[in-house]
Amino acid sequence: MASTNSLQISISGDRWWGGFTAEITLTNSSTQDLANWSYSFDSPHLINTAPWGAEISAVLLDNGLTRYTLTGQDWGEKIPAGESVTIGFNGTQGTDLGNQGELSAAMLFGSDSAEAVMSQVSEESSESSDTTTNPGFEPGIETPAMTSQVTSPMESTMASPMSEQSVGDHGMNHGSSSGDYIDINTWGSFHGSNHNSEHDELVGGRTAITTEAMLAYNGLRAFAGLDVVEIEEVGEWAFAQGLTNNSEAWGDDTKGVGLWFAMQGAKVGWISDASYDPQILADIQRTARLGSSGEVMQMIEQFGHEGFADHLTTNQLEENFINTLKMEPHYGGWMHGRTHGFRDIEGVAIAHDIHHLTVLGWDQNEPFMNDTFDWPQWPALDVSDNTVINYFQGIVALGDPLSENLENLSGSTPSPGSSDTEPSQSSSLSDPGPSDPITGSPLEIQVSGDLWEGGFTASMNVTNQSEQTLDDWGVSFISTHQFYGESWGVDVSTQEIGDGLYSYELTGADWAQSLAAGQAMTVGFNALSAEDLSGDASLTSELLMAPGTELTLL
Incomplete structure (x- = not known):
C-alpha cells in the first residue's frame, strides 16, 4: 500500500481480454475529514472516461505515457x-497484461515500481480551505514533461484533427481528406498479435481504419435504399448478432466495433451475388x-451490383x-481484440474466419x-460462396448475417456453382468452457x-438448435447462490424456496x-x-446449480 501524507492508496482489480477493471481504495488515516481529494499517476493504458466515484x-x-488525474466526485468526494x-x-490495455488474473499497481502504472510512478495526492480538510500537495515521486525520479492537456486519451486522434465536419455527419457528398476523419485507435487499440496492425507496419499501400469508411x-x-446510420448503430447490431468477443460493450466499444464492421460491409457488400468470388x-x-x-x-463496373459504379x-x-x-482489417488489433466473433457458420467455421476474407497475404495476391x-x-475455405456474400451484405443491411440480404438489388441471384447448403442449425464455439446441455430441447x-x-x-x-426463430425463450434452475442485482441479456427472477x-x-x-435459427x-x-x-478455477454448471438439479426449458 502506498501512502502520501494522510492518504493511503491501494490498487487492485481484474484483467480480461484486451482490458481491465481497476479499483483504487483511498484511506484517510488522519483525524480530520477530507472534503475533497485528487490523485495522479502515469500509465501506458487507455482509461475509460466514465469512472465511478x-x-x-x-x-x-x-x-508516450498519459498522466491521469482522478478527483473525488459524488459519493467518492469526501473521506x-x-x-x-x-x-x-x-x-483498455496499452501493453499486454494477459487476459485473466488480478491487476496490480505495477501493471496499471506500467512499471516494476509503483512508488516510482505515483505522482501526487492533494487533500483538503473540511476544516480548512488550504490544499496540501505531496508530489509523491521518489527522490531522483524526474517528472516527465507535459504536453497539451486533453479531456481523455480516447478523444485524441492519431490522424490530423477533425475539420469543421461533424464527427457524426456521415452523409453523402463530402470530399476526402485524411485530416477529416477519426482513426479507430482513438477508441482503443489491441496490439501485439497481428501483422500490419500498427502505423509502422502498414506496408504495400495498406492504410489505417478511419471514419472515412462510414461514407463508403x-x-x-x-444505393440499396437504406437510411444513413451512425457508427454506434452498426456496433450495437454487431453485439446483438454475436459477432464480437464480448457479449457486452465497454467504454467506446460500440464506436470502434461499428466502424470496423462498416469498413468490412463497404469492402464486400457492393459485389453482386452472381459475380461474387x-x-x-x-x-x-x-x-x-x-x-x-x-x-x-x-x-x-464488372463485378458490382448494376448501377453501383454510376452511383459512386x-x-x-x-x-x-x-x-x-x-x-x-488488422489495423489497431480490433479484429482480434473486439470483433473476433464466435458465431457458427455452416458448422465448419466461425464469424472470425469469414472476416478474414478481406485479409490478404503478404504479396496481396490471395x-x-x-x-x-x-x-x-x-x-x-469450406464455407459456401452464397453464405459468405450474404454475411457481408447482412453487415450493410444490418440484418441477420446468415439470411438472404439486399435481395432488392439488381443481379442478386444465387452464384452459379455455389453451395445450396443452408447454414448449420447447431453452434460450435471455440473453447466454450464447461457445459451442461439441455438434452432434447431447442436450446443448448x-x-x-x-x-x-x-x-x-x-x-x-x-x-438455438432449432430451425426457427425463438422469441421470449427462458430457462429455470435451482441454486444455493443468491442473485446479486445485475444481469445482461436476460431478466432474472428468483424465489427463496427454503433449505x-x-x-x-x-x-x-x-x-x-x-x-434466430x-x-x-x-x-x-x-x-x-x-x-x-x-x-x-472458474464457474461451471455443477457449481452454479444445486446438487441433483438441472437446467430446464420454460
Missing part, C-alpha cells in the same frame, strides 16, 4: 477521518493500394470508396489469409464464468430476447456465493 482528466506526456472510499474505472458504407446503404477481394484491394483509381472503377460517380464517393478498400503467418484461414446452454471473493459472474452461452435454495427463472431480454448469444448475471468457491 470520481471524475478523470488526462495529459499526454512526451515519453471521513479513519475511513476509506473505493473508486474505479475500466481501461452509408453510400452503399443509400473471393479472389475479387484480393484483386480489388491490391489494385486500390498499388494501382489506379480507374482500374478499381472498372472492376466495380454521381455522389462523388469514388475516392471515399477506394480509400476504404485500402484500409487494413484473400482469406492469416497474414500473421501468410497461410489461408482454413475453416473459411453452456455455463462458464469468473469467480471472485464472495461471489461470481455467470456467463451462459445460449444456442438455503433459490429458484431461478431467466428469460431473454433486450438484444437477446429473440434467437442457429444463433448463439452469451448472457449473464452476478450472484453472491453460498459457499467459498475461491479454490475453483
Whole structure:
C-alpha cells in the first residue's frame, strides 16, 4: 500500500481480454475529514472516461505515457477521518497484461515500481480551505514533461484533427481528406498479435481504419435504399448478432466495433451475388493500394451490383470508396481484440474466419489469409460462396448475417456453382468452457464464468438448435447462490424456496430476447456465493446449480 501524507492508496482489480477493471481504495488515516481529494499517476493504458466515484482528466506526456488525474466526485468526494472510499474505472490495455488474473499497481502504472510512478495526492480538510500537495515521486525520479492537456486519451486522434465536419455527419457528398476523419485507435487499440496492425507496419499501400469508411458504407446503404446510420448503430447490431468477443460493450466499444464492421460491409457488400468470388477481394484491394483509381472503377463496373459504379460517380464517393478498400482489417488489433466473433457458420467455421476474407497475404495476391503467418484461414475455405456474400451484405443491411440480404438489388441471384447448403442449425464455439446441455430441447446452454471473493459472474452461452426463430425463450434452475442485482441479456427472477435454495427463472431480454435459427448469444448475471468457491478455477454448471438439479426449458 502506498501512502502520501494522510492518504493511503491501494490498487487492485481484474484483467480480461484486451482490458481491465481497476479499483483504487483511498484511506484517510488522519483525524480530520477530507472534503475533497485528487490523485495522479502515469500509465501506458487507455482509461475509460466514465469512472465511478470520481471524475478523470488526462495529459499526454512526451515519453508516450498519459498522466491521469482522478478527483473525488459524488459519493467518492469526501473521506471521513479513519475511513476509506473505493473508486474505479475500466481501461483498455496499452501493453499486454494477459487476459485473466488480478491487476496490480505495477501493471496499471506500467512499471516494476509503483512508488516510482505515483505522482501526487492533494487533500483538503473540511476544516480548512488550504490544499496540501505531496508530489509523491521518489527522490531522483524526474517528472516527465507535459504536453497539451486533453479531456481523455480516447478523444485524441492519431490522424490530423477533425475539420469543421461533424464527427457524426456521415452523409453523402463530402470530399476526402485524411485530416477529416477519426482513426479507430482513438477508441482503443489491441496490439501485439497481428501483422500490419500498427502505423509502422502498414506496408504495400495498406492504410489505417478511419471514419472515412462510414461514407463508403452509408453510400452503399443509400444505393440499396437504406437510411444513413451512425457508427454506434452498426456496433450495437454487431453485439446483438454475436459477432464480437464480448457479449457486452465497454467504454467506446460500440464506436470502434461499428466502424470496423462498416469498413468490412463497404469492402464486400457492393459485389453482386452472381459475380461474387473471393479472389475479387484480393484483386480489388491490391489494385486500390498499388494501382489506379480507374482500374478499381472498372472492376466495380464488372463485378458490382448494376448501377453501383454510376452511383459512386454521381455522389462523388469514388475516392471515399477506394480509400476504404485500402484500409487494413488488422489495423489497431480490433479484429482480434473486439470483433473476433464466435458465431457458427455452416458448422465448419466461425464469424472470425469469414472476416478474414478481406485479409490478404503478404504479396496481396490471395484473400482469406492469416497474414500473421501468410497461410489461408482454413475453416473459411469450406464455407459456401452464397453464405459468405450474404454475411457481408447482412453487415450493410444490418440484418441477420446468415439470411438472404439486399435481395432488392439488381443481379442478386444465387452464384452459379455455389453451395445450396443452408447454414448449420447447431453452434460450435471455440473453447466454450464447461457445459451442461439441455438434452432434447431447442436450446443448448453452456455455463462458464469468473469467480471472485464472495461471489461470481455467470456467463451462459445460449444456442438455438432449432430451425426457427425463438422469441421470449427462458430457462429455470435451482441454486444455493443468491442473485446479486445485475444481469445482461436476460431478466432474472428468483424465489427463496427454503433449505438455503433459490429458484431461478431467466428469460431473454433486450438484444437477446429473440434467437434466430442457429444463433448463439452469451448472457449473464452476478450472484453472491453460498459457499467459498475461491479454490475453483472458474464457474461451471455443477457449481452454479444445486446438487441433483438441472437446467430446464420454460
